[in-house]
Amino acid sequence: MQDFHISDARMRGLGARLSRTRAVVWTVIAVERLWPLFLPIAVIISLFLSLSWLGVFRLLPDWGRFALLGVLALGLLASLVPFRKFRLPSSPDVDRRIETANRLEHAPLLTQTDRLAAAADDPFARALWLEHQKRMAERLSRLQGDLPRTDIPERDPYALRAAAALLFVVAAAYATGPQSGSVLDAFRAPVSTSAHVAARIDAWVTPPPYTGRPPIFLTADANREKTEFLVPENSTFSVRISNGSGGEALTVTKSADGQSVGVESGEENGVVQFAHVIDGDSVVELSDGSRTLFSWSFRTIEDRPPVIRFEGEPRRAANGALELSYFVEDDYGVTKAEARFRLADEDPNVRPLYGAPEVPLPLPRRSSKDNVAKTSKDLTQHPWAGRDVDLTLFATDAAEQVAESETKRFTLPERPFTNSLARALVEQRQVLALDANRKPRVKAMMDAVLLWADEMIANPAHFLLISSIRSRLDIARTDDALRGVVDDLWEIALIIEDGDLTAAERRLRDAQEALRQALENGATDEELQRLMDELRAAMRDFLREFAERALQNQDSLAEIPEGQMMDQMDLERLLDQLEDLARSGAREQAQELLSQLQNLMNNLQAGRPQQGQDDSMQSQMRQQMDQLGEIMRQQQELLNETFRMNREQQGQQGQQGQQGQRGQQGQRGRQGQQGQQGQQGQQGEGGQQGQGMTAEELAEALRQLQQRQGQLRDQLQDLTEALRDLGIQPGEGFGEAGEAMGEAEGALGEGEGERATGEQGRALEALRRGAQDMMQQMQQAMEGQQGNQPGQQGQRAGRVERDPLGRPRATTGPDFGSDVEIPDEIDTQQARRILDAIRRRLGDALTPQLEREYLERLLDMR
Template sequence: MAASLLGRLARTRAGVRTAMVVERAWPVVLPLILVASLFFSLSWFGLFQIMPGWMRWAVLCALGLGMLASLIGLRGLRFPVALEVDRRIEQINRLEHAPVATQTDRLAAGDGGPFAAALWREHQKRMAGRLSRVHGDLPRTSVPERDPWGLRAVAALLFVTAFAYSLGPYGGRIGDAFQPRPTAEATPARIDAWVTPPPYTGRAPIFLTAEANLEQQAFSVPQNSAIAVRVSGGSGEETLSIDDGREAVRDIEPEAGEGDGAMRRFSTLLASDGIVTLTGGGPALRQWQFTIIPDEAPQIRFSQEPKRAVNGALELNYEIEDDYGAVEAQAHFSLAEERPDARPLFDAPEVALRLPRSNAENGAAKSSADLTEHPWAGAATRLHLTVADAAGQTGRSEEETFVLPQRPFTNPLAKALIEQRRLLALDGNQQDRVGALMDALLLWPEETFEEPSHFLLISTVRSKLAQAGSDDALRQVVGDLWEIALIIEDGDLTAAERRLRQAQEALRQALEEGASDEEIAGLVDELRQAMQEFLREFAERAMQNQDFAQGENGQTMRESDLQRMLDQIEDLARSGARDQAQDLLSQLENMMNNLQAGRPQQGQGGQQSEMRQQMDQLGELMRRQQELMNETFRMDQQQRGQQGQQGEQGQQGEGQQQGRGQMPGQGQGQQGQGQGQPMTPEDLAEALRGLQGQQGALQGDLQSLLDGLEGLGIEPGEGFGEAGEAMGEAEGALGEGRGERAVGEQGRALEALRRGAQDMMNQMQQAMQGQQGEGQQGMRQGSNGRDPLGRPQSTTGPDFGDSVEVPDEIDTQRAREILEAIRRRLGDALSPELEKQYLERLLDMR
């Protein structure tokens, strides 16, 4: 019993002792714990990572001072002794007479004897009975009185929250407070550098920092190329310099608004060899070495001496050389004999020269200008040519001295007026002399003038000359003299010729500028009308023979040849072959410049006329066979498109959409035989069979032609026999609705007709040589039997289509289909941008 009581009492004492220790230590230790928890919270929240160095150290010092202040309170901390513990137990349990202390107390030695000892034991026993329900107590600190607002809970809450936050990816560490603030790793700056050659060079930009060029340090670029360097995300201290090895290193300033540190951009022109260096406030970041390709000045020179065309136009043949192509060329005139006291009324004529095409051999070019109306015409002049490139450099040719071509006048009165006009135009001081010469013309009008109106006109201009008191008035007199001379010489031919020139120039400019097909068609019609009017008036002056005229060197051409050239120019322009159309138009201009009136050769017998008729019939037969082959080809293509549409039903694609309505490049006239609905496969097969009759008629006409040739003593060659056989095969294929085979046989027939025609022409020439004189034979040999288009002359055979490189209908149709397909792809919003750029370059090709 006593042992258990003592054990229980010992446990109670231990508990009370602990409570008392807590009561005394907690108020002293709590500030230290709060300071420590605040330190851990700041560390775990990562605040020390973002604090500047001075702030971090200030916070640490404040926390350290707080901790030291907390430690000072520990000096007054005393742990409870046994007596204090017993008294606490007795106070808790409200025990009187110290029963707890009685259990451990001892009698003093030598006090009371046995009776006192027994009495003490009895007393302890009685006190022990009061300790049967003794208990301890909880600590009672003074913290609530010191912190009535419970701010200590905030520290605990921060501690717990910071600990949880520290487990995340952005949490801090305890050691952050004792480490310097981590500096963010410097992101390497992005450097973009490229060189853009001048636009006129046609060269693509060079991306210097591209992966393919990172290892390359040396580049060759055209002169005046622009280098641009852009630095993004750098330190803002980047600089760009260029060292050409001759002067001091030149720094390139950043562009305005680009030097804020976020992005810096530099740009300059490369005019000479040098090294461009990009630095970032220290070592060089990038360095490039450039070798400049110099831009040579253009050169121009005469390839032939200036010459006069038959109609008086000035023809200039020259060659232009430039490394990137010239942009402008001019012809400059000056008087060969300039008198210091002269007072010219008109400036020198100005002629802009045509530039050579990009694929022209040796840069050859040709220009013509009608200067016959200019007052300087007929005067000795000096001429030199100049050329300029896109860089502003110029070149000059050698100087040529010649007489400026003038319009030939056959009427003596007109010639006299032109001489007086030139005399007055070159020197206004010759006004009195010119007046005296005109008075001489008016002295005997009955013998001088054939028309009274001519006398009246000259009298009027003589009066104006006498009253002219200024250079403007004299210039008006010069213009009147020209008009009067034209009226006396040519009547109304000049107006038609001027309209023809204007129509030719308008069409040429439209082809160079890439005008639309509608505009080209309108200009061709205008040129056709002007040419018909010109030829009609020209033929009236050539003994009313408007069927044909002769070019230079006796080359014969018909009006139908000129009309065919116009049709070919229009077809080439529509198919996209603008260069070929310009070449053909230049040929036409040259032919009109050298046009002369022609007369039928006298003395040709009736047999030659019959031979010519037979050749014309053969040419017409070949033309009809060509048109029939083109029509067969179009129908066969349309039939194939219908079959392809039926075999691809249910599929989505561009080809199916084209098949539903219209073939690529097919015109409205080919759609459903001119109707709104497309033809069915059965209709197309029936249409092919409908061409069978036309093919049979051609075969019959060929046989009639062969019979006529035999009547003239000409033995038809093997080509005509093969042509008849091929026509029969084509007729059978058309009857069966097989268009592809029919086209092949028709092509074979056409080729055979050409061979037969060549053989027939050789036999006719042999027959005609026996009837014509040596002079006519020499003329044909001199012109090689060709007209200005390079085709056989009408006197030696028709045009068989093998002498001029002009696309036929099938080639033109294919070219149109390609152009239509390109335009559809460009109009498709879903087409890739890179593909659109490529297709646009195809359409811009010249």
């Protein structure tokens, strides 16, 4: 029984080894049969890849490429035919292969699976058969597999398969180079072997947007022969290569140190692109392998830091606001400017509740010749008001370069309080705001005020307000709560001092500031209209309350002579002009006019006339200055009317040219062009001319303009004679103005409206120069006269008298527009037409992208 069990275990182990051997041998036979069939396919595929990587398909013409692909395709199909004879190994095939490989005789493998015949039930025969199987099994204890043996050498006696493998290895190594081909070359049209001829290379330099300069196209026809360019610093150099070889390289060599740097490329949809920022003088080379395609030399324009400095000392305006005049300059324009304050006697041990005041500075207009700007900021409400501060101006350009001015030390303007109680509250407010640790001292001072309320507080409402704020101060524990107390102390002091006037003044300043920010940020027309309405309402409220307060002093109001009273119509006209400028796109001029309006409000005060101003000579001077102002006003009206008549005249000439003599082609072309201009002029007027004028009406209108121009010239001559009688020598401006008026009169008589408009503009400019010279002589004469009067020596030296709106008083003459240049009606109409043309061009879908970008930059520069 034991032997029988041992034989069974040995038989089971033998069976497992036999199964593994049969699996290995089955795989070997399958490989032997499959490899000869697959080898032709592998050779054809390797040939296709080798030819693609070596660039053969890229070099062949279309017919050659198609023929080669056809041959390879036929070969591939032919190599698939032998697969029909492929058969998987059977079990007898595997057994025979094992017996052959191990040199086994008498079929020992077959013996293990054979069975005795059913009739052989003889025990002796059965024992004999088992013994035979046992002996055959002992011969199978050391079975081994066999290696695949194909007949490839017999089929390929010359070893051509090795040549295909060697070609594949060489092509795979070549595929990593810049000149290699691609598998896709077999399925797309070939490119020319001369990459520099077939490839499209576009190179350009884009200056930084803040420079406002257009791109420079290096490969354009105008610049193709140039090799040296002058570009702004930090410009972007770009190259775009289409249908290139793929081996292009870009090298940048710095002129300063001679070091060369390669620029990495990017590829998108088969297009190779390079980009590099030029931050110094350098040479850029574009090469294709060992051949240089282009070479450019760039010299950079250094982006200088901005410059900012004070133009005069910081000073206090009439209403207590801080006025600053400063110079700002940068090669490409300043983007931001601000004023930074610091306490002169700053103590690091205190706990302030407020930081330094923030004052952003408006920038000068782009068209400004002197780059000088002015700003006014009311800081009287800030707790630092009345303290010595150090002020420094900072300017930042688009390249984030920062410049600072010298530091000015001065006393920050404060609001004067005449009421002793209000002044005491403001002083304690400043103490608490500068150092929260001094809260007990402020409480003690307020307790003292409340203790002597009968003597110090006349209004019971004021007593209730101070008692309430004293209770809030007692329970305040955080800085936010203390800041609320500080703010309320200021409001209480204003109520005690001025009542409700300051609220109206604050609303007016808020409206001005909101409009100024909207103009700087390019707000929409709807937003500007809303802000203008708010400004008008705030202006009316302020003027009404100011007038009510002025009426409390009737004596002072009665002493103000005629010509110095405030005229609200002037303000209304100023607001109308401001709204027209903002809506027409002249945002910078609108900002300048708004600044002038702020100066008017700052200088609004109930002035008293000086004694000795009403003598005979000064009265005559005032009359002459008023007459000069009237002449300038009439000349401006003549200029506007002549401009409109000229456009009407051009429109009629254009219509006659379209209907007139067709044989005179030169005259017809000129009149046709004038007709187009006339039609555009009529459209730009928006219907102001109605249905037009007849030829007789136009001639009569020009004759009337000629007469008015002649009368105005005679008035100027009378004025110059009157000035000589007063001892004032008329300047050269009046002589040039008279000459220009005469030329304009003659041009109107001849029907030359365009020449008349130019002469009238020259006359108006000459009148302004003559007016400035006349005002200087009059001021010197009046100062000399006042210096001889007792008690008035030096009172007016170096000081220009202003009316309550900040305009020159009648003693110094009218404002001839020399301070702020406000566009007249002609400039406004031209600006509107230009803006409309730009917007129509932007709305055209066929406008090129490059032109769109340029027009958008023009709109941003408004």
